[in-house]
Amino acid sequence: xxxxxxxxxxxxxxxxxxxxxxxxxxxxxxxxxxxxxxxxxxxxxxxxxxxxxxxxxxxxxxxxxxxxxxxxxxxxxxxxxxxxxxxxxxxxxxxxxxxxxxxxxxxxxxxxxxxxxxxxxxxxxxxxxxxxxxxxxxxxxxxxxxxxxxxxxxxxxxxxxxxxxxxxxxxxxxxxxxxxxxxxxxxxxxxxxxxxxxxxxxxxxxxxxxxxxxxxxxxxxxxxxxxxxxxxxxxxxxxxxxxxxxxxxxxxxxxxxxxxxxxxxxxxxxxxxxxxxxxxxx
Numbered sequence: 001x002x003x004x005x006x007x008x009x010x011x012x013x014x015x016x017x018x019x020x021x022x023x024x025x026x027x028x029x030x031x032x033x034x035x036x037x038x039x040x041x042x043x044x045x046x047x048x049x050x051x052x053x054x055x056x057x058x059x060x061x062x063x064x065x066x067x068x069x070x071x072x073x074x075x076x077x078x079x080x081x082x083x084x085x086x087x088x089x090x091x092x093x094x095x096x097x098x099x100x101x102x103x104x105x106x107x108x109x110x111x112x113x114x115x116x117x118x119x120x121x122x123x124x125x126x127x128x129x130x131x132x133x134x135x136x137x138x139x140x141x142x143x144x145x146x147x148x149x150x151x152x153x154x155x156x157x158x159x160x161x162x163x164x165x166x167x168x169x170x171x172x173x174x175x176x177x178x179x180x181x182x183x184x185x186x187x188x189x190x191x192x193x194x195x196x197x198x199x200x201x202x203x204x205x206x207x208x209x210x211x212x213x214x215x216x217x218x219x220x221x222x223x224x225x226x227x228x229x230x231x232x233x234x235x236x237x238x239x240x241x242x243x244x245x246x247x248x249x250x251x252x253x254x255x256x257x258x259x260x261x262x263x264x265x266x267x268x269x270x271x272x273x274x275x276x277x278x279x280x281x282x
Contacts, residue, residue, distance in 0.1 A: 090171050090217060095228065098168060102215060102276035105159035106232055109152040110278040117148070130236035145236030152234040153214075156276075160215060170220045178211045178266060187211070187265045189223040209252035213262055215276065226266045229273035230281070231258070242275040242282060 090098075115122040119129070130145040157174060164172045177190040190210070198206045214232050219225035233242035244259035253261050262273040275282040 090168070090220075090227070094168065095217070098172060098215075098217060099230075099274075099276070099281045101163045102160065102230055102232070103278070103280050105156045105163065106152075106234070106276050107278045108159055109155035109232075110234060110238075112155055113148060113151045124238045125236055127237045148236055149234045153232050156232045156234075157214060168217075171217055173216045173218065173223055175212055175214060176216050176223055177207070178213075179207070180209065180265070211261055211265060213266065213273070216266070228271070229262045229266055230276045231262075231273065233275040233277050233282075235277070238278070242277055 111122075114120045114124065125144060125148060130143065130148075132144040133141045134144055134147055135142050161174050164174060173189075177192070177195050178187045179190050180186070181188050195207065198204070213229045215230040216223065216226055217228035219227065231244075235242055244257040246257045247254040249255075256264075259273050263269060263271070267273065
């Protein structure tokens, strides 16, 4: 190997050495040997180096000039970004982005349902209109407020599903189901396929006591590590403050309300769940 050839390979060697240090978590040592058997040692280091960087965001952040890195290193850096950026950034600016999306969906749902309602014709319902009983279901009165709220809720959820179909897919779930594990006593996410199977078989008892928040933000790729919980709320009239649905005697979570269960079961008491309303996050 000529001196000129060795010099041209030095940037590549430095990149590989840096990645190797990230993989091991220890100091970087020289990979050059008197026998100059570098290609074999490169092959041994690349896979472990990439895996190490995927676990260590500090690694790829210190790589200078990522655009100029050779192809396999560039791919490793891209993979590291995809695997780690979400879990890091969702604690900051991206949380605000998600909350703005939820607010926009709530606003659009509110406007759509009000505009399509023959009586309201785009106006907000009055207190008297909200109290009006429109029908009976299961021996219980259904008010205008309940009817409008259900319609707006459905539209807002559809909006959220479309908005998060491609963005934040590793961190955001719409209407996830959580059930308490009888062995560990921990609340765990239930795969939607399992939920669908239970419903198709009529095994609704399997979902007794399940929690189904509207929106959950969790650690990247792990819905069991919940960080934020949101429910869409459409008060009637609009000036009423949102509140959590209470439990009644005989229900599985009595006497705790919906918000208290989200906080203790899903957020483990670390923070409080929030409302997503047309007026913003509350």
